[in-house]
Amino acid sequence: YVWECILLSLPAFCLGMLFFHIIIRPFLYPVYHYLDGVYTSKTYLLIFAVYCIVSFTVLSAAVAGHILKSR
Secondary structure, X not given: OHHHHHHHHHHHHHHHHHHHHHHHHHHHOOOOOOHHHHOOHHHHXXXXXXXXXXXXXXXXXXXXXXXXXXX
């Protein structure tokens, strides 16, 4: 279950990042010139890595707790 959640999140993250960089950012750039410096791909990858670590830890604890209760 834990890996299923992470494997489903990976394509959603990639599509969301492409959607933002290709479709949304060109429309926002004339108004918000700082978008290129602040919201880089590296920033998004770092946020996604933190998300994966936290969700893996929390989901693993939840699954382990459920297994222990069912015994």
